[in-house]
Amino acid sequence: xxxxxxxxxxxxxxxxxxxxxxxxxxxxxxxxxxxxxxxxxxxxxxxxxxxxxxxxxxxxxxxxxxxxxxxxxxxxxxxxxxxxxxxxxxxxxxxxxxxxxxxxxxxxxxxxxxxxxxxxxxxxxxxxxxxxxxxxxxxxxxxxxxxxxxxxxxxxxxxxxxxxxxxxxxxxxxxxxxxxxxxxxxxxxxxxxxxxxxxxx
Amino acid sequence: xxxxxxxxxxxxxxxxxxxxxxxxxxxxxxxxxxxxxxxxxxxxxxxxxxxxxxxxxxxxxxxxxxxxxxxxxxxxxxxxxxxxxxxxxxxxxxxxxxxxxxxxxxxxxxxxxxxxxxxxxxxxxxxxxxxxxxxxxxxxxxxxxxxxxxxxxxxxxxxxxxxxxxxxxxxxxxxxxxxxxxxxxxxxxxxxxxxxxxxxx
DNA sequence: GCAATTGTTGTATGATCGTTCAACAAGAAA
DNA sequence: TTTCTTGTTGAACGATCATACAACAATTGC
Numbered sequence: 001x002x003x004x005x006x007x008x009x010x011x012x013x014x015x016x017x018x019x020x021x022x023x024x025x026x027x028x029x030x031x032x033x034x035x036x037x038x039x040x041x042x043x044x045x046x047x048x049x050x051x052x053x054x055x056x057x058x059x060x061x062x063x064x065x066x067x068x069x070x071x072x073x074x075x076x077x078x079x080x081x082x083x084x085x086x087x088x089x090x091x092x093x094x095x096x097x098x099x100x101x102x103x104x105x106x107x108x109x110x111x112x113x114x115x116x117x118x119x120x121x122x123x124x125x126x127x128x129x130x131x132x133x134x135x136x137x138x139x140x141x142x143x144x145x146x147x148x149x150x151x152x153x154x155x156x157x158x159x160x161x162x163x164x165x166x167x168x169x170x171x172x173x174x175x176x177x178x179x180x181x182x183x184x185x186x187x188x189x190x191x192x193x194x195x196x197x198x199x200x201x
Numbered sequence: 202x203x204x205x206x207x208x209x210x211x212x213x214x215x216x217x218x219x220x221x222x223x224x225x226x227x228x229x230x231x232x233x234x235x236x237x238x239x240x241x242x243x244x245x246x247x248x249x250x251x252x253x254x255x256x257x258x259x260x261x262x263x264x265x266x267x268x269x270x271x272x273x274x275x276x277x278x279x280x281x282x283x284x285x286x287x288x289x290x291x292x293x294x295x296x297x298x299x300x301x302x303x304x305x306x307x308x309x310x311x312x313x314x315x316x317x318x319x320x321x322x323x324x325x326x327x328x329x330x331x332x333x334x335x336x337x338x339x340x341x342x343x344x345x346x347x348x349x350x351x352x353x354x355x356x357x358x359x360x361x362x363x364x365x366x367x368x369x370x371x372x373x374x375x376x377x378x379x380x381x382x383x384x385x386x387x388x389x390x391x392x393x394x395x396x397x398x399x400x401x402x
Numbered sequence: 403g404c405a406a407t408t409g410t411t412g413t414a415t416g417a418t419c420g421t422t423c424a425a426c427a428a429g430a431a432a
Numbered sequence: 433t434t435t436c437t438t439g440t441t442g443a444a445c446g447a448t449c450a451t452a453c454a455a456c457a458a459t460t461g462c
Binding site for chain 1: 234235236237238239306310313314315316317318319320321322326329330333334337359360362363365366367368369371373374376377378380381382387389390393394395397398
Binding site: 010052 | 439441
């Protein structure tokens with residue numbers, strides 16, 4: 001008599017939150033690797049090791065997952081800016097942006113993939129605005145603190161706008177021409193343009 | 202007797218160069234409107250008023266057309282920087298970047314669409330490098346001239362790198378959140394960050 | 403006019419796309 | 433155990449994708 005094994009489960013059953021998180025991670029990985037054109041149901045589900053019906057079930061469709069991926073792309077940045085309740089000191093903040101954790105092609109590629117889509121997709125544009133405003137306010141606060149102000153004045157807000165744009169552009173160049181925009185050059189660009197306004201950082 | 206009209210030609214026959222140019226223009230229009238995901242044979246040929254076989258015939262396939270579109274996207278910028286044999290004076294150059302001709306969402310959207318693709322497409326990356334180096338050299342030359350130098354020194358090159366990144370980032374923000382990055386704010390950002398190095402512009 | 407050239411058309415093809423949904427099964431509750 | 437809830441599967445569907453190519457026709461050269 002062969003002892004009967006309990007049959008191997010055909011799939012693993014996750015909580016809705018867990019499964020959603022795995023699909024988002026897979027979506028981000030696909031965006032980083034192949035850009036927005038690789039963001040397909042097949043690619044994502046294969047990467048996540050899940051079946052094709054799940055994206056519809058958990059996100060209502062591909063667009064829903066894309067919006068969730070956008071929020072997830074912002075998460076590490078906002079977390080770093082908020083994890084102590086307030087943004088870190090500006091020099092620390094900038095240091096962090098050039099660590100291996102933040103300054104990685106695999107991570108930054110995601111922004112390029114998403115920006116091209118946000119520019120022509122009103123729903124994602126609305127989604128973006130919320131995250132951007134939080135992000136901008138936190139950067140402006142860090143700048144104001146660095147100047148020993150308690151609240152950000154218009155000058156701080158304008159400088160935050162400029163710094164955000166500069167970082168975006170650095171990420172673009174780093175992703176499309178790494179030979180020309182090394183981490184050192186990127187850092188030097190930020191130093192050079194900010195020092196006259198904020199002192200040596 | 203009805204006088205026999207010469208039959209209406211069923212299509213207009215263009216020279217290879219003309220047709221190629223029309224397809225490139227249609228491709229750019231599609232990128233500006235719908236991003237890289239709208240860059241399909243059907244969309245492009247419909248926009249160009251041509252049949253679907255032509256992209257294969259003139260460019261060998263969609264990838265060939267995309268590379269041609271990338272070169273065409275750079276053309277207005279490089280033309281502006283070279284049309285007098287040398288780049289314009291730096292203040293004029295920056296003024297031009299904020300005219301209606303250059304600072305338009307329809308035009309700048311094209312960059313966002315392409316960047317997301319270049320980041321994950323080695324062939325386009327190689328294509329990009331050529332154009333970028335020309336672009337960078339011209340900007341650096343304009344900066345050197347503005348400082349009364351005959352040739353660009355390392356400081357000029359670094360500042361050119363920073364300025365290019367800043368412009369890229371401004372274009373990104375302007376395309377994905379026009380409410381937050383108006384033309385005036387964009388201009389102010391460039392002024393604020395460059396003035397300490399180049400004097401009032 | 404006539405033949406050669408070459409730009410153009412549009413269908414056929416097979417692959418892949420996003421979505422839907424009925425059947426299923428894993429785990430929780432009874 | 434049995435029932436119930438709900439996460440999961442995967443096939444089916446119609447739409448759309450890029451490409452190939454044989455037939456065609458506008459123009460050029462003669």
